[in-house]
Amino acid sequence: MNVDYRSTRGGEEHVTASMAILKGLADDGGLFVPETMPKLEISMEALSKMTYQETAYEVMKLFLTDFTEEELKNCINRAYDEKFDTEEIAPLAKADGAYYLELFHGNTIAFKDMALSILPHLMTTAAKKNHSDKEIVILTATSGDTGKAAMAGFADVPGTRIIVFYPKNGVSRVQELQMLTQKGENTSVVGIDGNFDDAQSGVKAIFNDQAFAKEMDEKGFRFSSANSINIGRLVPQVVYYVYAYAKLLENGEITDGEPIQVCVPTGNFGNILAAYFAKQIGVPIAKLICASNENKVLYDFFRTGTYDRNREFILTSSPSMDILISSNLERLIYLSCGADAKKNAELMKELAQTGSYTVTEEMRQFMCDFIGGFATEEEVAAEIAHVYKNTGYVIDTHTAVASAVYRAAAQNGDVSGERKTVIASTASPYKFARSVVEAIKGKENKADDLDYIDELHEISGVKVPNAVEEIRHAQIRHNLQCAACDMPQTVKKILGF
Ligand SMILES: *Cc1c(COP(=O)(O)O)cnc(C)c1O
Numbered sequence: 001m002n003v004d005y006r007s008t009r010g011g012e013e014h015v016t017a018s019m020a021i022l023k024g025l026a027d028d029g030g031l032f033v034p035e036t037m038p039k040l041e042i043s044m045e046a047l048s049k050m051t052y053q054e055t056a057y058e059v060m061k062l063f064l065t066d067f068t069e070e071e072l073k074n075c076i077n078r079a080y081d082e083k084f085d086t087e088e089i090a091p092l093a094k095a096d097g098a099y100y101l102e103l104f105h106g107n108t109i110a111f112k113d114m115a116l117s118i119l120p121h122l123m124t125t126a127a128k129k130n131h132s133d134k135e136i137v138i139l140t141a142t143s144g145d146t147g148k149a150a151m152a153g154f155a156d157v158p159g160t161r162i163i164v165f166y167p168k169n170g171v172s173r174v175q176e177l178q179m180l181t182q183k184g185e186n187t188s189v190v191g192i193d194g195n196f197d198d199a200q201s202g203v204k205a206i207f208n209d210q211a212f213a214k215e216m217d218e219k220g221f222r223f224s225s226a227n228s229i230n231i232g233r234l235v236p237q238v239v240y241y242v243y244a245y246a247k248l249l250e251n252g253e254i255t256d257g258e259p260i261q262v263c264v265p266t267g268n269f270g271n272i273l274a275a276y277f278a279k280q281i282g283v284p285i286a287k288l289i290c291a292s293n294e295n296k297v298l299y300d301f302f303r304t305g306t307y308d309r310n311r312e313f314i315l316t317s318s319p320s321m322d323i324l325i326s327s328n329l330e331r332l333i334y335l336s337c338g339a340d341a342k343k344n345a346e347l348m349k350e351l352a353q354t355g356s357y358t359v360t361e362e363m364r365q366f367m368c369d370f371i372g373g374f375a376t377e378e379e380v381a382a383e384i385a386h387v388y389k390n391t392g393y394v395i396d397t398h399t400a401v402a403s404a405v406y407r408a409a410a411q412n413g414d415v416s417g418e419r420k421t422v423i424a425s426t427a428s429p430y431k432f433a434r435s436v437v438e439a440i441k442g443k444e445n446k447a448d449d450l451d452y453i454d455e456l457h458e459i460s461g462v463k464v465p466n467a468v469e470e471i472r473h474a475q476i477r478h479n480l481q482c483a484a485c486d487m488p489q490t491v492k493k494i495l496g497f
Contacts, residue, residue, distance in 0.1 A: 003065045005032040005231060008334035009348065010341030017064040018126035021119075021232035022136075024225030025207045030345070032231045033331050038062035040242070040282040044257075047242065048250035052089035053080050055246065056118075056239045062281060063235045064122070071125050079118035079236075083107050085465065090114065090240045092247055092422070095393040096386075098263075098406060099253070100425040101244045104396075108178060109428035109467045110320070111271065112149035115228075115236040120153045120160065122232045123224060127159065134222040137495065138162040139206060141199035141227060143267060143320045144171035145427065147189065148178040150226035155184030162226070163188045163494055165199040165487060171319050173449035174431050174471065181474035188494045194484035195313050197325050200227070200268075202487040212488065221495060228270025229327050237274030238281070244422050245283045254420050261421040263289035263409075265402040266298060267321035269328035271424060272370075276332070279369070287415050291405035292374040293318045298326060302372030305364050308356035316377060317435040318397040320427070325351075333359065336366040371414055373405035380404060384439035394460040396427040397435045430456060430468045 005020040006013040011028025013035070020032040040047075040058070047055055056076045057069075064072060080089050084105045093100045106113025127136060136159060140150050147164035154162040166179060168191035179189045192199055206212060207223055216222060228234060241262065248254045262285050264272040272290050279285040292299045293316045301307045309324040316322055334344040336359065350357040375383065380397055383404035388394055395403060402423050410417035429436040433452035438444060440459060446452060450472060457464050482490045 001036070001038055001065070003038055003063055004035045006035050006341075007031070008033055008330050008341060009345040016066040017231065018066050018129045021122055021230060022126045022130060022132060022222075022224060024223070024227075024230045025204065029204070029208050030341070031229050031327070031330050033334060034063060037277075037280045044246055044249055047246040050246065052239075052243055053077060055243045056080065056236070059239045059242050059281070060235055063231075063238070066129070067125065075118055075121035075125060078121050083113075083117060090243060092244060093393060093425070095391045098403070099244070099248065099420065099422045100393070100395065100399065101240060101422050102425045103240060104425065104428040106149070107152045107467065108145065108148045109431055109465050110145035110149060111424065111426040112145045113152075114240060115233040116146070116149040116153040116226060118236050119150075119226055119230070119232050120157045124157060124159060126232075132222065134217070134220055136160045137216070137221050137223050138226045139203050139223055139491065140164045140225065141196065141203045142166045143196040143322060144175035145320045146227060148175065148182065151179065151182045151184065151187045151189070154226070155182065155187055157186070161186040161188075161495070163190065163491060165190050165192050165203060167191075167195045167199060168193055168481060170195050170315060170322060172432055174433065174468065175319070177471040177474075178467065180476050180478045181471055182477065188480065189478040190480040190482055190487075190490055192482055192484045192487065196323050197309075197313065198484040200325065200327065202484050203227070206488055206491060209488070215497070219495070219497065227327070228268050234270060234274055234277070234328075237271060238277045241275050241278035241285070241422075242281075242283055248420060248422075257284055259284045259286035259419065261285070261287045261289060261415055261419050262424070263291055263402045263406040263421060264424045265318065265321055265398040265426055266290045266292055267323040267326065269298065269326040269332070271426070273328045273331055275424075276369070286369075286419060288370050289402070289406055289409060289415060290370055290372045291402040292372065293321050293380070293401050294374065294376060295322055295324055296374035297324050298329070299372035299374040301329075302367070302370055305361075306356060306358045307351065309351070310355040317380060317432065318401050320398055321401065332367065333363070336363040371409060373409050373414070375401045375404040375408075381435070381439035383407070384436055388440050388459070394429045394436060394440075394456070394462070395425060396429040397432045398427050399423065399425040400439075428465055429460065430465055
């Protein structure tokens with residue numbers, strides 16, 4: 001079955017997967033969605049015997065139908081190799097009654113590696129297929145993890161450049177050092193004086209600026225995106241939910257067809273939307289638990305039907321989820337109003353103009369598989385300590401948001417406490433060592449986050465990842481900063497206009 005893509009705002013239809021990846025965002029500012037939802041073509045039983053790479057092929061071929069088998073397998077094999085520190089790529093750890101799906105075994109020790117290891121290969125393949133001879137300029141807004149993972153993926157990839165914008169005071173020290181020490185002639189990192197939403201809005205505005213696009217075209221460049229607004233990010237993320245189910249089956253934890261629950265620490269709504277897509281293609285997932293930190297816009301949305309970003313932006317210990325405008329929710333909104341692009345476009349316009357919108361009762365009904373929850377900073381710290389004391393397993397702050405939300409939801413009956421539950425574990429605790437160690441041992445107020453690394457090693461017994469060892473000694477290579485309103489000028493300067 002051939003799968004094409006269309007914009008959630010109605011401006012474009014019948015776009016091939018490779019073109020959608022190349023463009024990132026549709027011309028009308030909408031996001032690309034599959035025009036038809038494919039179904040898994042082989043049994044879970046067969047999938048349960050497959051490697052991660054084989055599973056990736058079975059899933060991705062359903063969505064990227066204009067890629068040949070050879071192209072896709074080539075991309076997969078170059079992405080999921082020794083960059084990952086385990087052959088399983090995404091292992092499941094059973095602890096304290098849940099299954100933590102560890103998505104942080106890649107280059108930059110956060111789940112963004114799962115998709116960003118393969119996106120550069122998909123993108124350069126897509127450029128070739130579409131005979132695009134322009135240099136691809138990847139513009140990316142990051143709340144901390146995407147930026148590093150995208151740069152690691154695109155560094156020195158011929159025919160590409162990458163420019164990353166991050167909130168100067170909104171990422172962890174390890175996250176910032178990871179970005180500022182990034183090698184690669186084609187990489188640039190810019191700290192902005194604003195939060196993630198400012199960075200994301202700035203990037204989207206540049207994408208939507210037709211005059212800028214024309215200038216780019218004349219100079220031989222074209223923009224694309226490494227954010228989860230790009231379908232090339234979303235599709236590889238569907239894979240690990242299929243893989244997790246198949247592994248639970250293989251290990252005898254579930255029977256074939258038994259529904260499971262999935263709980264995802266959420267910011268931009270990309271990861272949990274991938275879980276929803278996994279359900280759509282046939283993975284038996286009963287409920288999708290959307291876990292927020294104190295920036296609980298999504299919790300309020302699922303509770304009331306009103307999305308309202310008019311509130312204080314809170315900096316938390318889970319910075320990669322400090323987001324008030326969850327881009328990917330637009331895809332769910334579009335699907336929930338019966339693929340009515342006009343209705344969706346109206347709601348998005350309302351969001352842009354007033355900062356809020358309300359969906360209909362019917363749309364809420366459509367989304368009834370989603371359950372929202374949130375955890376406070378105190379609850380996150382308590383959860384890290386609780387899981388550690390009960391099992392010796394150490395989780396990071398983002399994963400702890402999900403873990404705490406799941407525990408509370410199971411206790412008060414919002415979700416089943418009996419059903420097997422997969423919690424997306426999105427970052428290595430080493431990435432947020434200060435918060436994690438202090439949650440377990442109490443406040444220590446050491447000068448530098450890096451001072452907590454050895455202590456975390458003692459507590460967890462887990463080897464210090466290369467990604468952390470590297471930044472302890474690496475040289476700082478980037479020092480650009482700008483005001484959020486100067487992002488377009490900064491891009492031009494970097495590209496030499
Ligand atoms: C990006 C990120 C998230 C949020 O994922 P979304 O797809 O934006 O919802 C959660 N945890 C970590 C560690 C992340 O890097």
